[in-house]
């Protein structure tokens with residue numbers, strides 16, 4: 076079956092909250108995965124979440140309470156962080172429908188954790204069927220879903236390589252829009268779009284070199300930051316965020332007999348976000364990424380009250396200072412209400428690079 | 430500075446113990462002695478989280494559990510607390526991260542803490558704990574180990590935690606340069622099981638009206654008393670407390686009591702005046718969330734599995750409803766008139782439980798107060814505002830027939 080031809084009728088939507096949740100299992104259950112961004116721009120009412128909680132979690136609950144997403148069979152909430160595990164509790168208590176499923180995701184990457192995570196994924200597959208009315212996840216349906224997501228990842232990697240290419244005129248904002256499409260419309264739609272886009276991107280004229288930046292951080296649900304960095308004359312060569320590089324890096328080993336294990340391995344071993352154990356490895360990875368992309372500066376943006384990132388940022392700042400790569404930390408409120416101020420700090424930062 | 434503080438505490442409590450022995454002096458004395466051991470050459474020092482990691486494993490290996498959060502909290506009881514936190518803030522650690530961790534990080538940057546051999550923590554209670562553990566490991570250039578405890582109790586999760594515990598035990602044994610002896614672990618579990626029985630006895634005694642003990646001492650002991658888990662010291666502390674409470678009840682040597690409160694979460698480390706204000710109004714706190722016994726007797730013959738189960742059943746792991754389970758019965762048994770949730774601003778997992786707790790308590794018709802007070806950072810704290818809040822809350826409590834001052 077040619078997934079990118081849209082032959083598979085992906086019926087009911089299943090929302091999910093973290094890029095550690097394998098979309099393949101949702102697709103294999105005959106459902107359509109959609110990363111839920113909640114109600115980022117809406118006038119979020121008071122939610123049962125505490126005000127000093129990350130804006131993403133608050134936005135999800137506000138989104139569910141104000142405009143319950145139509146056509147949704149359910150939501151999968153991962154044990155990403157303290158905010159998310161409480162979001163699940165509050166969803167159960169105050170939202171109810173669409174029903175929420177909880178997925179445990181270890182913060183460790185060792186063999187025991189991978190085995191345990193694979194068992195959790197098998198439970199998720201069963202619950203998608205039993206609790207959300209999905210189809211039984213079979214070896215064949217999973218194989219097909221894994222192949223589709225891998226194809227999407229390969230295509231996105233090609234696009235990301237073009238973006239990274241020195242002198243490239245492939246802008247980060249447009250690439251990131253494509254990445255966002257992949258997480259909202261699903262891998263099949265992404266394949267179609269990326270395959271159509273690639274020839275035009277390849278044939279783009281080259282342009283004069285601009286300051287090269289690495290953008291890293293947590294969740295980014297829109298391309299605004301990238302857009303105004305571009306307007307200010309810099310080029311973001313890599314976007315290492317939940318919906319950017321980290322979502323698409325690393326393939327699932329399709330040749331494995333146990334595909335749940337293969338999924339568990341890919342998801343736990345993909346480039347880690349700050350929630351994972353391994354501070355040294357995380358710092359090293361970002362340093363290597365910055366060096367290999369030959370960037371002139373690094374911008375890190377995280378949502379206020381996001382502890383997983385907040386604890387890591389001082390050492391990241393120190394690391395880039397040690398290797399003399401200019402570093403800018405931007406805290407956002409997820410709604411990007413203070414965009415004007417952020418723009419000013421980016422502007423000031425780019426002047427130091429120039 | 431911290432070592433000198435411990436030495437003073439050890440000397441002072443030793444003097445008290447020789448003149449007029451009492452459970453509190455014994456507790457503080459053992460606490461100082463334990464942390465001072467961490468400064469002694471030749472000891473295996475493991476930074477850990479006493480209220481989360483099963484310390485029987487360390488006890489079985491004679492390793493010193495140095496709890497960086499409790500050590501930071503000790504510093505935060507003194508005027509050195511804020512300058513210590515500032516050491517971390519000046520290095521970029523945001524005031525939005527828990528002040529417990531800012532103090533521990535600051536103390537480490539300032540070189541107050543002993544050298545660790547290993548740094549060991551758990552994925553619960555909060556995200557900040559494993560983060561701080563890793564940063565401390567980075568500062569000390571030592572290995573950080575995480576015990577990941579999943580949300581749900583399933584066969585897979587029990588096996589997963591058990592396997593991690595076995596590996597961790599082997600790793601500590603390696604650091605301690607000794608062979609891991611499972612019989613010693615079984616003995617530590619036996620000790621814990623005995624301490625559990627005396628713990629239950631203490632809870633029975635605390636049901637007495639007026640309460641023979643409680644308030645800040647109880648809450649503090651419920652947390653840092655866990656440093657002695659799996660050791661004879663823990664049993665001795667419980668026995669001393671049981672004897673004292675029994676004597677108080679027998680002699681009728683008890684404070685008048687108008688109301689009884691249930692306390693949830695932690696307490697401020699710096700002088701806050703909260704418990705003075707409660708005492709003045711004859712309000713007691715005979716039981717707190719962290720002193721509840723949520724675990725069954727452990728099977729000493731399967732020690733790793735038993736410890737895994739205890740970790741997995743911790744009320745701060747899993748759904749927040751676990752913190753509410755059994756609350757109606759507790760309110761009844763302890764004749765509770767109201768509940769206070771201590772809410773330090775950065776404690777995301779606990780603060781996001783407020784609404785659920787509020788609704789549950791409303792269904793039991795139990796008055797409820799959220800005290801928004803920082804755990805270790807006194808900057809911005811207003812004793813007057815807190816006192817006014819407490820007084821207004823006490824006004825709301827139903828009158829009891831137990832008399833008062």
Ligand code: SF4
Nearest residue numbers: 129131156158378381
């Ligand atoms: S942004 Fe941070 S705090 Fe918010 S859901 Fe993601 S990891 Fe959790």
Ligand code: SF4
Nearest residue numbers: 527529554555775776
């Ligand atoms: S008070 Fe909360 S955030 Fe702070 S260390 Fe304790 S559990 Fe973590």
